Amino acid sequence: EDQVTQSPEALRLQEGESSSLNCSYTVSGLRGLFWYRQDPGKGPEFLFTLYSAGEEKEKERLKATLTKKESFLHITAPKPEDSATYLCAEAGQAGTALIFGKGTTLSVSS
Amino acid sequence: NAGVTQTPKFRILKIGQSMTLQCAQDMNHNYMYWYRQDPGMGLKLIYYSVGAGITDKGEVPNGYNVSRSTTEDFPLRLELAAPSQTSVYFCASRGIGQGTSEAFFGQGTRLTVV
Numbered sequence: 001e002d003q004v005t006q007s008p009e010a011l012r013l014q015e016g017e018s019s020s021l022n023c024s025y026t027v028s029g030l031r032g033l034f035w036y037r038q039d040p041g042k043g044p045e046f047l048f049t050l051y052s053a054g055e056e057k058e059k060e061r062l063k064a065t066l067t068k069k070e071s072f073l074h075i076t077a078p079k080p081e082d083s084a085t086y087l088c089a090e091a092g093q094a095g096t097a098l099i100f101g102k103g104t105t106l107s108v109s110s
Numbered sequence: 111n112a113g114v115t116q117t118p119k120f121r122i123l124k125i126g127q128s129m130t131l132q133c134a135q136d137m138n139h140n141y142m143y144w145y146r147q148d149p150g151m152g153l154k155l156i157y158y159s160v161g162a163g164i165t166d167k168g169e170v171p172n173g174y175n176v177s178r179s180t181t182e183d184f185p186l187r188l189e190l191a192a193p194s195q196t197s198v199y200f201c202a203s204r205g206i207g208q209g210t211s212e213a214f215f216g217q218g219t220r221l222t223v224v
Binding site: 032034041087091096098103 | 114141143150151152153154158160166168169202204206213214215216218
């Protein structure tokens with residue numbers, strides 16, 4: 001059974017303090033690794049898709065990277081508005097189901 | 111485009127009652143999904159569909175049923191509601207072969223079973 005594990009469960013940062021979130025997956029033959037942001041009371045909002053080891057994508061203060069068994073979401077100089085739960089998901093061997101990790105709840109204080 | 115629309119937004123059910131959560135998408139996506147989200151547990155896949163007439167079980171299908179008679183609609187049926195089905199339910203759609211193939215989510219249905 002495919003599994004997605006995210007760490008840490010919660011992360012508290014000061015504004016400007018850079019850090020990374022981890023997402024590890026067990027599926028062989030990855031058909032896509034997805035990062036989402038979720039604000040309280042809202043549905044997840046898409047951030048990035050990664051398909052192959054070595055791939056990187058950036059958006060403002062966020063950069064997602066992918067290795068053969070892990071993905072990292074690097075947050076550079078975060079701001080309070082970056083506070084949210086960050087979810088990762090993999091598309092499974094068949095590329096049909098989307099299996100999510102439990103998420104990392106990020107709190108950034110000023 | 112409205113994207114993915116879920117109704118209702120909130121619902122309280124009594125134990126043993128049944129209900130249908132509605133989900134519609136207007137992006138002509140072939141894949142659709144139902145998830146439940148409990149505090150601290152991420153999103154658990156209930157059922158998914160790769161096209162009209164085709165559905166498959168996810169991680170936690172017990173107590174739920176789905177159908178996919180059209181590309182646009184993917185209703186989730188709860189029969190004999192139980193307190194364990196108290197959760198927030200999200201529907202999502204995904205267009206394979208249309209760019210990055212990310213999933214788009216609705217705003218959720220908060221269900222309480224008492």
